Amino acid sequence: MKPDDKNIQWVEEPKLGLAGRMYLPLFVQGLTTTVKHLVAPKVTVSYPDQEPEIGNPLIYRGVHRLNKDEDGRVKCVACFLCATACPAHCIDIIGVESPWPDREKYPESFVIDELRCIYCGMCEEACPVDAIELTSLYNLTGRSREEMIFDKEKLLSVYDMTKDQEAMKSRSLGGTVGG
Amino acid sequence: MSATLIAALIKIAILIGGLMTAAAYLVLLERRIAAWIQDRRGPNRVGIPLTKVRVWGFGQPLADGVKFILKEEYTPAHVDKRLYVLAPVMILAAALAVFAVIPFGGVIAPLWEGMDPIPLVVAPTMNVGVLYVFALSSLAVYGVILGGWASNNKYSFLGGLRSSAQLIAYELPLGLGLLGVVLACGSLDLDTIILRQAETGVWLAFAQPLGLIVFTIAAFAEAARLPFDLPECEQELIGGYHTEYSGIKLLLFLVAEFLHMITAAFLIVILFFGGWHLWGMPAEQEVSWYVALARAVILSTKVLAVIVFFMVVRWSWPRFRFDQLMALAWKVMLPLGLVNLAAVAIFQELQLHFNPDGGLPLKLAFILASWGVCAAAWTAVAIAGPLVTDNRARRDIEPLET
Numbered sequence: 001m002k003p004d005d006k007n008i009q010w011v012e013e014p015k016l017g018l019a020g021r022m023y024l025p026l027f028v029q030g031l032t033t034t035v036k037h038l039v040a041p042k043v044t045v046s047y048p049d050q051e052p053e054i055g056n057p058l059i060y061r062g063v064h065r066l067n068k069d070e071d072g073r074v075k076c077v078a079c080f081l082c083a084t085a086c087p088a089h090c091i092d093i094i095g096v097e098s099p100w101p102d103r104e105k106y107p108e109s110f111v112i113d114e115l116r117c118i119y120c121g122m123c124e125e126a127c128p129v130d131a132i133e134l135t136s137l138y139n140l141t142g143r144s145r146e147e148m149i150f151d152k153e154k155l156l157s158v159y160d161m162t163k164d165q166e167a168m169k170s171r172s173l174g175g176t177v178g179g
Numbered sequence: 180m181s182a183t184l185i186a187a188l189i190k191i192a193i194l195i196g197g198l199m200t201a202a203a204y205l206v207l208l209e210r211r212i213a214a215w216i217q218d219r220r221g222p223n224r225v226g227i228p229l230t231k232v233r234v235w236g237f238g239q240p241l242a243d244g245v246k247f248i249l250k251e252e253y254t255p256a257h258v259d260k261r262l263y264v265l266a267p268v269m270i271l272a273a274a275l276a277v278f279a280v281i282p283f284g285g286v287i288a289p290l291w292e293g294m295d296p297i298p299l300v301v302a303p304t305m306n307v308g309v310l311y312v313f314a315l316s317s318l319a320v321y322g323v324i325l326g327g328w329a330s331n332n333k334y335s336f337l338g339g340l341r342s343s344a345q346l347i348a349y350e351l352p353l354g355l356g357l358l359g360v361v362l363a364c365g366s367l368d369l370d371t372i373i374l375r376q377a378e379t380g381v382w383l384a385f386a387q388p389l390g391l392i393v394f395t396i397a398a399f400a401e402a403a404r405l406p407f408d409l410p411e412c413e414q415e416l417i418g419g420y421h422t423e424y425s426g427i428k429l430l431l432f433l434v435a436e437f438l439h440m441i442t443a444a445f446l447i448v449i450l451f452f453g454g455w456h457l458w459g460m461p462a463e464q465e466v467s468w469y470v471a472l473a474r475a476v477i478l479s480t481k482v483l484a485v486i487v488f489f490m491v492v493r494w495s496w497p498r499f500r501f502d503q504l505m506a507l508a509w510k511v512m513l514p515l516g517l518v519n520l521a522a523v524a525i526f527q528e529l530q531l532h533f534n535p536d537g538g539l540p541l542k543l544a545f546i547l548a549s550w551g552v553c554a555a556a557w558t559a560v561a562i563a564g565p566l567v568t569d570n571r572a573r574r575d576i577e578p579l580e581t
Binding site: 016018021022023026027030031033034035037038040041042043044046 | 212215216217218219220491492494495496557558561562564566567
């Protein structure tokens with residue numbers, strides 16, 4: 001493209017006044033900005049002395065949990081929709097015939113590899129019965145790889161641990177997923 | 180061994196220990212101030228080793244030092260070994276040697292009969308102190324150039340070259356800013372310069388504002404601080420002249436850089452802000468030990484204030500382009516420095532002519548006149564506008580057919 005091309009729109013620089021040429025506004029602006037920030041409140045969160053605030057637990061994607069229904073049974077019906085939706089293939093379900101009359105199947109084993117999970121939240125969106133959900137627990141740690149593979153009991157215990165702080169995310173309760 | 184030699188050795192030990200500690204803690208201060216300006220907290224976790232006590236990150240310099248010492252000290256195969264080792268040693272030695280003539284607070288009078296007075300300076304009888312400081316501080320550029328050259332690396336070499344051009348360019352306004360002070364005080368001795376300001380009660384910052392501006396900007400450039408840190412601008416040259424250095428050698432470069440800043444702050448305070456002088460303090464050279472101590476504290480506080488200003492300035496304004504840097508030195512600072520020199524010479528002559536003792540109204544008149552000269556010169560430079568450049572494509576000429 002040549003400088004005289006029609007498609008180039010030339011913008012003139014604003015002319016500096018005498019004060020601008022004396023660098024005075026620049027000095028003042030630069031120093032006021034830095035001094036203002038020097039005394040401004042700091043945004044750093046001093047973790048672990050200070051816990052970070054989770055903005056909205058309803059849309060936060062932390063550690064998984066398996067919800068229970070009113071009778072304390074696992075809600076999951078072993079439909080494999082979450083395992084199918086999972087892009088990281090971290091969900092491993094073994095479904096067997098259900099002992100209860102209201103559903104056909106239930107998971108005998110439900111294992112999530114938390115190290116492989118990418119916390120995308122597709123499993124909770126896929127679930128038709130709001131059984132799997134992501135909580136706002138963010139500080140997941142472990143000393144071995146085996147420890148980070150969560151089985152059904154562990155996932156249900158996460159539900160027991162968090163059910164008081166966090167309601168289920170289903171839309172009827174104000175959440176973003178489910179019916 | 181004579182007593183003076185022992186005294187000098189003790190002073191050197193105190194000075195080097197103090198300076199090294201000061202440089203280490205200034206690194207912490209710099210990091211904290213940088214963090215505060217960026218709305219962060221900065222390093223505040225490292226406290227006393229082996230305890231849980233955190234005192235605002237005061238253990239950080241120790242941790243940094245240990246890290247630098249324990250890191251692998253890698254010497255690339257393509258470097259010139261001797262110069263590569265020599266460069267950091269040279270730059271640090273030059274930076275430290277400057278402090279031999281910096282006075283820290285006059286002379287302590289004899290504490291008992293028959294004892295010699297103790298001058299609070301390593302080399303007390305040096306009466307060309309200013310020349311010594313400038314000779315040594317311009318020697319520092321050798322360390323930078325040697326480091327860049329010995330590294331055998333394009334970026335390092337560019338950093339070294341930029342540094343040499345910058346230091347040569349800013350040596351002139353630095354000298355011109357200083358000449359005004361020397362002219363007004365009639366001495367090259369730093370002690371005498373402080374004494375003159377203490378006796379008249381007029382700090383030269385008030386009497387020579389233009390000299391202060393020129394000297395301060397040139398001192399920033401000499402210390403290679405932002406907005407003049409072209410020799411090592413990270414975005415373009417990686418680390419500049421110290422790209423190839425690691426471990427303790429890199430530490431020496433970084434400490435020398437902070438020492439340059441401390442030197443610049445000391446010179447600004449001594450030449451323009453009355454050194455250890457505060458109104459109401461005794462203005463004699465020889466004082467009792469507690470006055471000398473108070474003077475040292477006052478001097479250090481002033482120096483610390485200037486250093487904090489250096490650190491705040493770092494985040495306030497963007498770095499100059501190299502052509503702007505050169506234009507500022509040759510087209511702005513040099514004329515301003517000359518105007519300052521001429522003005523100081525004329526005022527000095529007039530003052531002597533009218534009233535050699537210098538009453539307060541006369542002093543005030545000359546101070547006001549010098550501020551007028553400062554404003555006039557600055558405005559003149561702004562109207563001439565040597566820094567206003569338009570480097571966009573020219574539209575009034577035919578583009579070349581390609």
